[in-house]
Amino acid sequence: MRSNLIKYPQFLRNFKRYQSTSVNLLKDDKETHQKEKNKRKLPDGPNLNHFLVNNLNSKKIFSKPKENVPYVKDVDFGSNRKVFFDVYGCQMNVNDTEIVWSILKSNNFVKTDVLEEADVVLIMTCSIRDSAEERIWGRLDYLRGIRNKRIKIGNRDMKVGILGCMAERLKEKVLEKDKTVDIIAGPDSYKDLPRMLALTENNQTAVNVLLSLEETYADITPVRLNEDSVTAFVSIMRGCDNMCTYCIVPFTRGRERSRPVKSILNEVKYLSDRGVKEITLLGQNVNSYRDVSNASEIFIPNTTPTHLAKGFKTVYKSKIGGLRFADLLERVSSVNPELRIRFTSPHPKDFPDEVLHMIREKSNICKNLHLPAQSGNTNVLERMRRGYTREIYLELVEHIREILPDVALSSDFICGFCGETDEEFDDTLSLIERVRYNNAYLFPYSMREKTTAHRRYEDNVPEKIKLNRLQKMVSLYRNIAETLNRQKVGELQLILIEGHSKRSKNQFQGRNDSNVKVIIPAGEIPVGDSNYLTDIKPGDYIVVQINDSSSQTLKGIPLYHTTLQDFHLKYKYVYPKCHDDYIKWHGGYLN
Structure with a gap:
């Protein structure tokens, strides 16, 4: 009897739980029945696909209303202030300067080529090596002297801005070390420059170094610094995902993002119509271009993964979908057959066959490829996290020369990377001698803060040895280049x-x-x-x-x-288009 008294409360609890569940089930059944009854009363109407198709056809999908910002309406940020550009570093910095000039020109700034006349001096900086940054510090000292003289004689103060990679990397150091600087703007904040320059009129220091996952300046038409030039640069992507251990670019330029192909083609046509005869497509990893901006591809995605050259690997997962570099080359080269096309700077891993065959087919794409090797030794390449071995790199060179027999190759090499031995450096010399580059960019290693090498390795090769190795590379390369050029006599x-x-x-x-x-x-x-x-x-x-x-x-x-x-x-011998792999790729994707 005692055991039954103990179990009885448990029975009541179970019975109440059963009652509650039954009531809920009955309630759900009634709601479901009512929904079905209402559904039968409704006529067939438009579904989600109807709205998507109509929106795609009207080209209004994802349209963003123009932002109304009353407190900046009709503000004249420039007021005809004269700006002087001081550009250092790579072609990307030249193109960035043209973007900045376009932004400032539309805000009533005036460009001057006379430093002493300038109200604003903007220095486009480079952080790839220590020597590049030292030049900037020296330039700031010089500008400080000019500025002090102007203030003494009662002239208008001259504002100084640091733009680009050094601005992002050394923002705190710049503010602490040099009081000459009024503006610090990273590579993704150029649209904010008019506002920042306005702030300096009240003697404020303006800083914006935020990196963006989306900014490509696709909506900005660069204004060329030399409008008479018959050559021009067109930026197609920004940032880098490769994370080589020695490289500062991912930390100063951010992650990879590609500019929409339509924007690129519009700029190329604009330049061609104004007499430009040669375009260089620019990007930190230019041949990893992948445009995923097309609205139709969001709903009908291309599921093809990114192709790499045989044997190469990456630190990131294979990327899916989008228009690739070979597609872009085909479209850009078709804008004007008389417009010569180059591109820089690529990564060897991003030369799959479809890219090589596109270069072969199009006579206006230059048969001049940049293949940055960085080192000729597999162990050093592994420490650099380049994603290939010496043998894989040489296989790619041979493969390229099979498809493009007259190709001219160029490369980048670093000597004295962390832990590099004499034997490892000798492998670099032997690679240069074996490949026989038409052009080469040769540098001693310069450790950069924030990089993986800075955290993981020791910069233990003495500067004297680095410079000695550099001289050996330069001497070897020049002898090879002289021989290759001599063979061209008579052509x-x-x-x-x-x-x-x-x-x-x-x-x-x-x-x-x-x-x-x-x-x-x-x-x-x-x-x-x-x-x-x-x-x-x-x-x-x-x-x-x-x-x-x-x-x-x-x-x-x-x-x-x-x-x-x-x-x-x-x-020139016109290469046939009947290569099976090319036809398969061309017919399967572009069409």
């Missing part, structure tokens, strides 16, 4: 005239397909096969017979004016 080459030679107004300089400088005398030459003579001028395609060479330049005799397409039809 007919097509060059694009860029302007007068720096040494003489009686000479012009241009570049051939391999990106080697060619010097020719000025004067009148025939147009094609005709007897009509006309002067050589910038922007002309000239057929030249090479008659002299050095390690850096070629010299030639100008024969006649031509077009890019006529030259290739007349002199």
Whole structure:
């Protein structure tokens, strides 16, 4: 009896739980029945797909209303203040400066080429090596002197801004060390410059170094610093995901993001219509371009993973979908067949066959590839986290030369990286000798704060040894380049005239397909096969017979004016389009 009394309360609790569950089930059944009854009363109407299709067709999907900011309406940030640009570093910095100038020009700033006249001096900086940053510190000392003189004689104060990579990397140090600086703006904050410059009028220091996951400046049309130039840079992507242990770029430029292809094509057409004859596509890892901005691809995604060159690997997972670099090359090269196309700076891993075949097919894409090796030793490459071995790199070189027999190769090399032994450095020399580059950019290692190498390794190769190794690399490369250039004597080459030679107004300089400088005398030459003579001028395609060479330049005799397409039809072997892999890729994706 006692045990039954103990169990009875448990029975009551179970029975109450059962009652509660039953009531809820009955309630759910009634609600479900009512929903079905109401559904039967409703006529068939538009579903989600209906709205998506209509929105895509009207091109209004994801449209963002123009923001109304009353407190900045009709504000004249520039007031005709004169701005002077001081540019250091890579081609990307030149392009960034053109973006900045476009932004400031639209806000009533005026550009000056005379430093002493400037109300604002903006220094576009580089942080890739310590020597680049030391030049900036020296420049700031010089500007401080000019500024103090202007203040003494009662002239308007001169504002100084640090832009770009050094601004992002050393913002605190710049503010602490140099009181000359009024503005610090990172690579993703250039649209904020008019507001920041307005703040400096009240003697405030303005800082914005936030990195963005989205900013590509696709909505900004750069204003070229030299509008007479027949060559131009077009930025197609920003940032880098490779995370090489020695490199500061991911920390100063942020993650990879690609500019929409439509924006790129619009800029290329704009430049072509204004007489530009050569475009260089720019990016920190230019051939990893992947545009995922197309609205239709959000709903009909391309599930193809990113292709890498055989044997290469990455620190990140394979990326899915989007328009790739080969697609972009095909579209850019089709804007104008007379527009020559280059690109820099690529990574060797991002040269799959579809890219190589596209370069082969298009006569206006230069057969000049940059393949940054950085080292010729597998152990050093592993410490650098490059994603390949010496053997894999050499296999890629051989494969490229099979597809592009006349290709001219260039490369980057670093000597004296953390722990590099004499034997490991010898592998770099042997790689340079084996590949035989037409051009090379050679540097001693410079450790950068924030990088993986700074956290993980010791910069233990003495500076004297680094410089000695650098001299060995330079000497070897120049001997090879001199030999390669000497082999060009007697050849007919097509060059694009860029302007007068720096040494003489009686000479012009241009570049051939391999990106080697060619010097020719000025004067009148025939147009094609005709007897009509006309002067050589910038922007002309000239057929030249090479008659002299050095390690850096070629010299030639100008024969006649031509077009890019006529030259290739007349002199160059036209590669067939029937390669199975190319047809499979071209037909399967672009169409």
